[in-house]
Amino acid sequence: MKTQIAIVGAGPAGLLLGHLLRAEGLDVVVVERASADYVLGRIRAGVLERTTTDLMDRLGLGERMHREGLPHDGFHLTDGERLIRIDVKALTGRQVMVYGQTELTRDLMDAAPGRDLKVIYEAGDVALHDPESDAPYLTFTENGTARRIDAQFICGCDGYHGPSRAAIPASVGKPFEKVYPFGWLGILANVPPCNHELIYTNHDRGFALASMRSETRSRYYIQVPLDEKVEDWPDERLWDELTLRLGPEVGTQIMRGPALEKSIAPLRSFVFEPLRHGRLMLAGDSAHIVPPTGAKGLNLAASDVHYLSEALIGYFRRGDTDAIAAYSDRALARIWKAERFSWQLTRLMHRFPDNDAFDRRMQLADLDYIASSVAAQTTIAENYVGLPL
Structure with missing residues (x-):
């Protein structure tokens, strides 16, 4: 099989890229x-x-x-006692949209057949070959047959x-990583939210969202x-802890x-440089990971x-190698910049x-400053809603 662009991965990044390229008439195959x-x-x-959201609207997939x-x-933001509202719209003129990554992926997935975006699922043993050459290729198995x-x-x-980043030699690429000494225990439940907006809490017992x-x-x-186990957190214990950390008002x-x-x-912060090696380009989580604080992962992808x-449209339409x-x-x-904000x-x-006690006082002083400073709130709002491209 031959194509102009082979995409490894059919998560939101791969599917979104595939749709954008297909909208310009380019030949694309996605392998997952x-x-x-x-x-x-x-x-x-x-x-x-x-x-x-603008990219989804541009594709006509935002309905x-x-x-x-x-x-x-x-x-x-809250310290467990008071709520500090960051009025993103008033400070930036823009909004964010709460819409699950699963639903966005479903929209991209459902639209693929009608837009002639070929996606091969359950591809085994995916491997990249000769990415530094002008003729890279993928190998994999499909239903037990080599492709x-x-x-x-x-x-x-x-x-x-995934295998893509691993295809870049250690002599070429360099990882930067910070691993955090804790994790997030999450619960999803069919109950109405406690507030119509997100609440990030710093409590004496730890973070809650x-x-x-x-x-x-x-x-x-x-x-x-990090050594906690899900089975040690029955639902009632988790609800009790959330109620305590989010404070009496919430x-x-x-x-x-x-x-x-x-x-x-x-939780980890991770960046791999560079994002390009020859004819191989990295995007999304293959290139970077951010802690979920600040909701940057999918948006950065x-x-x-x-x-x-x-870059790819410029290359195939105008022969623009500079964009690549x-x-x-x-x-x-x-x-x-997104890594900095999340960190x-x-x-x-x-x-x-x-x-120690000093560090805790510094956190509370920061929150107190944010509560009283429009400039500090504006900086947070600009980063939260997304810096300009």
């Missing part, structure tokens, strides 16, 4: 190791920046998102554990040590219900896709094992 059901079963982020999603004008795709470019959108997927489905998280508004899903996710689609060469630097400039918000809102 997992099944379609498994891809849709991943419970992930739900806050979309304008960058992401359900606008019908079922929840536009948010702001969010809250090969020859392409002019390969785009690695296959996540942190009140979020939602819809007006009838809530998503909550608490910070826990805690009394929590409605409880049985968990639809409960899991512990570790969307900005990668914006830059990468522009510039992709990594353009994307990394925004990646590092800073994580430091502000979590209790670290080595924090």
Whole structure:
């Protein structure tokens, strides 16, 4: 099989890139190791920046998102006692959209056949070959049969554990990583949210987040040590802890219900440089990971896709090799700013094992300053809603 662009990974980054390229008439094949059901079963982020919603609208795939999603004008920070509202719309003129990554992926997946975007699911033993040459190719197995795709470019959108980044030699690429000494224990339940906007809490007992997927489905998280086990957190214990950490004003508004899903996710900050090696380009989680504090993961993948689609369209339409060469630097400039925001918000809102009384006072002083400073709130709002491309 031959194509202009082979995309490894059919998560939101790979599918979004595939649709943008197909909209310009380019030949694209997407190869995914997992099944379609498994891809849709991943419970992930739900806050979309304008960058992401604009790309969906540009593709004509935003109708359900606008019908079922929840536009948010702001969010809250709290020290467990008072709410500090960050009025994102008033400070930036923009909103974010609460719409689950699962639903966005479903929209992209459902539209693929009608737009002639070929996606091969359950591809085994995916391997990349000769990415530094002008004729890279993929090999994999499909239903036990060996397959090969020859392409002019390969785009690695296959996540942190995928084969794409591993195809870049250690002599070429360099990882930057910070692993945090805690995780997030999350619960998803069919109960109305306790507030119509997200609430990030820094409590003496640790971080908590009140979020939602819809007006009838809530998503909550608490910070826990890495050695905690989900089975040690029955629903009632978790609801009790959330009520305590979110404070009296918010805690009394929590409605409880049985968990639809409960899991512990570790936190890390990770960036790989460069994002390009020959004809191989990385995007999304294969290139970077951010802590979920600040909701940057999916949105950062969307900005990668914006830059990468522009570069590939420029190359195939105008022979623009400069755009290909510039992709990594353009994307990394925004990646590092998003990493900085996620890192800073994580430091502000979590209790670290080595924090002492002085560190705690500094966190509270920061929150007090944010509560009283329009300038500080504006900086947070600008980063939260998404920096310009």
